[in-house]
Every structure is written in structure tokens, then in C-alpha cells.
Amino acid sequence: MPNHNPASPVWLFDLDNTLHDASHAIFPAISANMNTYIARVLGDGGTPASQAVVDAARLGYWKRYGATLLGMIRHHGVSAADFLHMTHDLGALDKLVRAEKGLGTLLRRLPGRKILLTNAPTRYSTDVMRHLGLSRHFAHHVAIEHMHVHRQLRPKPSSLMLRRLLRKHGVAARRCILVEDTLANLKSASRLGLRTVWVTQYLRMSDPIGKAPLPRTLKRPGYVDVKVKSVRQLPARLHRLR
Numbered sequence: 001m002p003n004h005n006p007a008s009p010v011w012l013f014d015l016d017n018t019l020h021d022a023s024h025a026i027f028p029a030i031s032a033n034m035n036t037y038i039a040r041v042l043g044d045g046g047t048p049a050s051q052a053v054v055d056a057a058r059l060g061y062w063k064r065y066g067a068t069l070l071g072m073i074r075h076h077g078v079s080a081a082d083f084l085h086m087t088h089d090l091g092a093l094d095k096l097v098r099a100e101k102g103l104g105t106l107l108r109r110l111p112g113r114k115i116l117l118t119n120a121p122t123r124y125s126t127d128v129m130r131h132l133g134l135s136r137h138f139a140h141h142v143a144i145e146h147m148h149v150h151r152q153l154r155p156k157p158s159s160l161m162l163r164r165l166l167r168k169h170g171v172a173a174r175r176c177i178l179v180e181d182t183l184a185n186l187k188s189a190s191r192l193g194l195r196t197v198w199v200t201q202y203l204r205m206s207d208p209i210g211k212a213p214l215p216r217t218l219k220r221p222g223y224v225d226v227k228v229k230s231v232r233q234l235p236a237r238l239h240r241l242r
Contacts, residue, residue: 008112009241010169010176012194013138014156015118015125017181017202018231020099020132024202026090031210033087034058034068041076055209062208066157066184067119073153080153084121084144097131102232107137109235115140115169117178119147119155140169156180157188166192177241179231183221190223195241201229 016022038057039048049057061071072078090096107114114137118125122143129135142165147155154161166173173193180186181203186196198220206212220227226237 007175009195010112010171011110011114012117012165012176012178012189013114013231014178014180014182014185014199015116015120015128018179018199019103019134020097020128021202023204024098025096026093026128029090029096030087031208033089037083037086038068038072041072041078055211058209059207059211067155068208070153070155081145084124088121088124090124093127093131097128099132100230100232103132103134104137106232106234107134110238114138115142115165117142117156117165119144121145156182156185159188159192162189162192162194179234183224187221187223190225195225196223197234197237197241198224198227199229199231200227 013019016026020026035051035054035058036048038054039051042049042053042057057071058068061068061075065071065074069078069080069083072083073080116125116129116138120128120143122141122145125141125143126135129138129141135141144153144155147153147158147161149158149160149164156162166176174195176189176194177197178186178189178194179197179199180189181199183198186198190196200218203214203218204210206214218227226240228234228237
């Protein structure tokens with residue numbers, strides 16, 4: 001990895017629906033796996049829980065904790081490793097991964113260090129990055145298994161996790177730029193002083209169970225510094241992130 005100018009930015013890139021179109025096939029497959037898993041856990045030992053019960057749990061825990069997984073751990077004692085393994089068991093990714101061309105060229109053009117920061121598990125995110133051919137452009141790969149603070153799992157949008165990440169890499173918040181599709185994660189980062197980029201082109205629904213459609217107009221919130229349709233627009237917007 002080349003030496004970087006200490007004054008250059010440090011980019012924190014999300015993976016799903018930021019660097020590739022997870023909404024196309026991957027998210028539906030993960031969602032189906034998650035429904036099956038949660039239905040079994042919330043069932044009576046023989047009969048799985050109904051879809052209505054599963055949807056209520058997924059949505060409720062997502063709203064309360066920022067991630068359905070955290071609610072399943074806290075209220076049902078599930079193993080995070082087991083949950084992540086089962087929900088991300090997608091088989092061959094060849095026909096599932098869909099992304100724009102030219103992402104490697106984009107990443108080379110952006111000044112500064114790049115860190116992959118994803119709430120997805122390591123095995124899945126490593127496989128997707130391999131398919132995208134982008135791994136070599138990232139100095140570090142931070143997956144959900146690395147997001148523990150005080151022995152508690154703290155995925156995005158946890159400010160505790162973000163603070164710890166900044167300390168570990170010895171970088172001030174003002175030098176970091178978070179590139180994300182999820183507004184809650186951008187809002188948390190902005191509060192800590194990070195600059196924020198909202199990527200919108202792959203967004204389909206505004207809740208994790210696929211029931212709430214997006215508003216017709218995606219207005220840029222005040223905590224988002226730059227809104228782009230595609231990450232390929234980042235070089236042209238650099239001046240607004242300095």
C-alpha cells in the first residue's frame with residue numbers, strides 16, 4: 001500500500017448499495033434467509049412464527065437498535081456468528097453481484113486512504129469485493145465482526161464504534177469522509193465531525209422488510225455534505241468535501 005499524504009482524506013466506504021447494487025438480488029436473498037431464521041427462533045419449536053410476527057420483530061428491532069441482529073441477540077439470545085452465517089449463505093455470487101464499471105479507476109483517482117466499513121460479515125464482504133475486483137484499493141477491511149466495543153457488538157450507526165475506529169487508525173474525524181446509502185449511519189458520523197456522502201442510486205425501500213416505499217424526491221438532509229447518485233460522481237464533488 002503506497003504512503004499517503006497525512007493531510008489527504010481517509011475514505012470510509014460502505015459496501016452494499018454503495019459499491020454495488022445489493023437491492024437487485026443479494027438483499028432479497030438475505031431477507032428471505034433472515035425471515036426463515038427469525039421465524040424458526042420465534043416459533044414454538046415445531047411451527048415457525050408467522051410472517052406478520054417476523055416482520056414486526058425485524059422492523060421493531062431495526063428501529064430500536066439500528067440493526068435487527070442486535071435485537072435478536074438481546075431478546076432471543078441468538079449467536080451473532082450463527083445469524084450472520086445463515087442469513088448470508090447465498091451460494092455462488094456470480095449471478096447476484098451487479099455493479100457499475102470503472103470503480104477501480106474511480107478509487108485510484110480519489111486522493112487518500114480507503115477503508116471498507118460494512119455491517120456485513122467478513123466472508124460475504126470479502127467474496128463480494130473479490131467479485132468486484134476492488135480489494136487492492138482498500139488499506140483496511142472492517143466488517144461487522146470487528147465492531148465490538150467493550151465486548152458488545154456495535155455496528156453502524158454506533159458512535160462508540162466510529163470513535164474507536166478513528167482512534168485505532170490515528171485519524172481526526174474532520175479528515176474522514178463516510179460514503180454510504182444509509183442515512184442513519186451518515187447522521188451518526190456527521191455528529192462526530194466526519195464529512196458525509198449519500199449514495200442514492202440503489203435505494204429501493206425505506207425499511208428492511210420492503211413495505212415502505214421511498215419518497216418520490218430524496219431530499220438531502222442537513223447532515224449530508226454531498227448527495228450523489230453514483231460513487232463515480234465523487235471526483236467531481238471533491239471540492240465540496242474539502
